[in-house]
Amino acid sequence: MAKGIHRLSARQIATARTGHHADGGGLYLQVTKTRARSWVFRYQRNKRRRELGLGTASVVTLQEARERAIELRKALARGEDPMAARLARRAAQRRTWGEVCKEYIDTASTEWKNDAQAAQWRQSLTDHGPDAKLPLEHVTDAVVLACLKKIWESKTETATRLRGRIERIWGYAHYKGWVSGENPGRMKGHLEFALPKASKIKKVKHHAAMPYADVPSLMRLLRKRGSKSSKALRFTILTAARTDETVGAEWSEFNIPKARWVVPPERIKGGREHVVPLCAEALAILDSMPKDEPPFRLSENTMLYLLNKPDKLGLPYTVHGFRSSFRDWAAEETETENFIVEMALAHTIKNKSEAAYRRGHLIAKRRVLMNAWEAYLSMAARVKIAA
Structure with missing residues (x-):
């Protein structure tokens, strides 16, 4: 120079x-x-x-x-290298937002918990994100903000997840040298000035739960349908599991001879291994599933759609709500001690003396509880059981 x-x-x-x-x-x-x-x-x-x-x-x-x-x-x-950066930007002009999204998800999903997580990313980006056909460099602050504003107040949780996903994908493109400048999905020091705080607008919404007295009738309907989604929902209800625990289940987690499902810590909300005693109907469902892929490989919303869609069951409940149905049933119809029910739900026990029981899984006592739940769902019988 x-x-x-x-x-x-x-x-x-x-x-x-x-x-x-x-x-x-x-x-x-x-x-x-x-x-x-x-x-x-x-x-x-x-x-x-x-x-x-x-x-x-x-x-x-x-x-x-x-x-x-x-x-x-x-x-x-x-x-x-300014020349290399310019060439990369020109290449990016031929690369669409949808192509970059696909490449990032394909790359990152190898480290994710299950295929359902990748499906959730694709679904939210397709439904609410920037147009997949847009050139990468055209995904600007204005484009991202317009996408988020449409659902920021009506679907706050979805919007916050979408924002984070856009930020990650743009960051990936920046790392690859396809774009330059500020990340349009960044919240701190950027979008926070254009959007109200999610914590201020997010309404507390309890999961709509079906009254436990109505669950046996639903189970009869599900048994008649026989689809993969209906089997997954039956299994979720029988085990009082969370949606992501079911759709993310791998065959390696099941011990069929011992009738147990061992959910690893990384897939449990509380971060501790959760052992679920499996009743006869849950085992039968597993036996009916193909063995060449995870038993319930579904999008996280598939079971919810089955419940809510007018052309399906058309019911105003959530999948997570069946955990409340189970909890209410256990309190009203059994004499099971509270901490055993909490363990069945994989909840964290705050009482220190009760929490000490977590040194063991209390499988025998919880098996009695889950078998009684199965009997209730099959016969609609209000059976009192001892812990």
């Missing part, structure tokens, strides 16, 4: 002859034989001289050219 900067004046630019005229710091005025004037930035990379065009002098002013040269020198100082 030539020594000294800001060498050129307006008059020199206007009267310069054919050739390259240094302004300093790698910035040159290039004048062709036809008297066309343009700005170029010269630098060396791996002992090779490179030249980057910055625009014609009739459009880009001297001051603007100098500002662009400053940014390029900063990039070089960071160890970046």
Whole structure:
């Protein structure tokens, strides 16, 4: 690079002859034989001289050219190659947002808990995210904000997850060198100034639970349907499991001879291994499932759609709500001690003396409880049981 900067004046630019005229710091005025004037930035990379065009002098002013040269020198100082970055950006213009989303999800999902998580990402981005056909560089602050505003107050939890996913995908594209600039999905110091705090608008919404007296009738309907989603819902109700525990289950977690389902800590909300004693109907459901893939490989919302969709069951309840149905049934219809029911639900026990029982899984006592739940769901019989 030539020594000294800001060498050129307006008059020199206007009267310069054919050739390259240094302004300093790698910035040159290039004048062709036809008297066309343009700005170029010269630098060396791996002992090779490179030249980057910055625009014609009739459009880009001297001051603007100098500002662009400053940014390029900063990039070089960071160890970046401005030419490679430009080529990457041009490639990104041919790369769509949908293509980048797919590539990121395919890459990241190898470390995720289960296939359902990838399905959730795809679904939320498809339903509420930027248009998949948009060129990557066109996914701007305005585009992201417009997507989020549509659901920020009506579907706050979905919106916050969507924002985080957009931020991750854009970050991935930035790491790959496909985009530059600020991340349009970033909340802190960015979107927080355009969107109200989620904690201020999020309404506490309890999971709609079916009265336990009605659950046996639902189970009869589900047994008649026989679809994969209906089997998954039956299994979830019988085991009082959470949705993600069911859809993320792997065959390796089941000990069929001992009639146990061991859910690993990383898939349990409380972060502790949870052992579920399996009743006869739960075992029969497992036996009916194909063995060449996880038993309940479904999107997390599949069971909810089965419950809620008018063309399905058309019921105003949530899958998670059946845990409350089970809890109410155990309190009303059995004499089971509270901490055993809490253990069946994989809840954290706050009482220290009761929590001491977690040193064991109390499988025998919980098996009695879960078998009684199965009997109730099969016969609708209100059976009192001893703990």
